[in-house]
Amino acid sequence: GVAGPSSFAFDSLGGGPYVSVQDGRILKYEGATACFVEFAFDAPTRSSAVCDGQSNYDDLGSTCGRPLGLDFNPLTQQFYVADAYVGLMVVGPKGGLATKLASGVNGVPFRFLYGVGHDPLTGDVYFTEFSNVYQLRDITLAVNNGDATGSLLKYDPLTKQVSVLLTGLSGASGVAVSGDGTFVLVGELIGNRIKRLWIKGPKCNTTETFIEFPGRVNRIRRTILGDFWVAVNVVINPVTNVTLPTGKGISPFGTVLETVTVDKEYNNTRISEVQEHLGKYYVGSRHVNVNFVGVYDTI
Ligand SMILES: *[C@@H]1O[C@H](CO)[C@@H](O)[C@H](O)[C@H]1NC(C)=O
Ligand SMILES: *[C@@H]1O[C@H](CO)[C@@H](O)[C@H](O)[C@H]1NC(C)=O
Ligand SMILES: *[C@@H]1O[C@H](CO)[C@@H](O)[C@H](O)[C@H]1NC(C)=O
Numbered sequence: 001g002v003a004g005p006s007s008f009a010f011d012s013l014g015g016g017p018y019v020s021v022q023d024g025r026i027l028k029y030e031g032a033t034a035c036f037v038e039f040a041f042d043a044p045t046r047s048s049a050v051c052d053g054q055s056n057y058d059d060l061g062s063t064c065g066r067p068l069g070l071d072f073n074p075l076t077q078q079f080y081v082a083d084a085y086v087g088l089m090v091v092g093p094k095g096g097l098a099t100k101l102a103s104g105v106n107g108v109p110f111r112f113l114y115g116v117g118h119d120p121l122t123g124d125v126y127f128t129e130f131s132n133v134y135q136l137r138d139i140t141l142a143v144n145n146g147d148a149t150g151s152l153l154k155y156d157p158l159t160k161q162v163s164v165l166l167t168g169l170s171g172a173s174g175v176a177v178s179g180d181g182t183f184v185l186v187g188e189l190i191g192n193r194i195k196r197l198w199i200k201g202p203k204c205n206t207t208e209t210f211i212e213f214p215g216r217v218n219r220i221r222r223t224i225l226g227d228f229w230v231a232v233n234v235v236i237n238p239v240t241n242v243t244l245p246t247g248k249g250i251s252p253f254g255t256v257l258e259t260v261t262v263d264k265e266y267n268n269t270r271i272s273e274v275q276e277h278l279g280k281y282y283v284g285s286r287h288v289n290v291n292f293v294g295v296y297d298t299i
Contacts, residue, residue, distance in 0.1 A: 024064035179226030
């Protein structure tokens with residue numbers, strides 16, 4: 001009865017996947033019998049009667065919320081959520097209504113949060129605002145108009161302050177910090193590339209293009225070994241914008257290590273995330289016709 005699994009997280013006991021879905025909820029997989037059960041939500045105004053199973057952002061987005069990015073920090077046990085309509089959230093261990101950490105910066109409300117990831121050493125939280133002009137419901141318009149008003153932001157859990165690190169991003173999508181905490185990768189969905197911002201060392205505070213792809217760059221997830229998986233929807237017909245859903249495994253040096261295509265199961269539906277966890281790939285798609293979580297064996 002729900003669709004659009006956008007992103008995944010696993011807790012430190014191996015529980016999950018937790019998955020963010022279209023009707024504003026975060027579900028938790030409880031095994032083959034119970035399957036996916038309701039775990040948390042972001043909008044205090046959300047009610048099951050109005051929101052469950054719905055997909056109409058135009059009318060319901062601000063009432064029901066739309067968690068897009070999920071990220072669990074196993075060291076601090078904090079479960080972060082980037083909600084497109086509500087803001088940067090944290091979910092407690094028992095779930096339920098999430099707590100809002102930030103809904104704007106410098107007095108300006110966020111328009112459309114997308115991705116979230118933590119620094120494994122400092123615990124700082126990096127997150128993206130896809131656009132500060134368009135909202136989630138206008139994503140096709142933002143893409144077709146070449147929007148470049150996205151930002152990379154940081155939330156410091158100690159001071160509780162939000163700072164703006166990069167602006168002018170073209171569809172700021174996924175975000176991931178390197179395993180050694182020296183740099184942050186940020187995807188530009190409309191710009192078809194990943195930028196790297198150094199946050200430590202001699203190049204601190206400088207930005208460079210990390211890698212470019214012939215397609216739409218979505219979420220970036222770090223693996224346990226410190227590589228990354230990037231969901232890329234490779235454009236195969238620029239006129240109709242038909243894409244090939246692809247996972248790209250990349251090293252911290254920007255080398256493509258592996259390419260997997262999932263069109264056999266997803267056809268030309270765009271995917272949002274490829275995440276590796278204990279020998280499996282979990283594939284997410286924000287798309288309305290995807291009402292399942294794709295799980296692949298890595299070998
Ligand atoms: C495909 O993308 C281009 C450029 O972003 C846009 O102008 C065009 O309208 C899109 N076509 C379709 C069928 O959405
Ligand atoms: C990087 O930028 C931050 C924020 O503006 C500043 O506090 C810090 O001193 C800068 N670090 C370096 C090495 O330039
Ligand atoms: C892909 O196409 C098949 C066959 O038409 C269909 O059963 C399946 O639901 C499609 N998958 C998606 C993700 O749309």
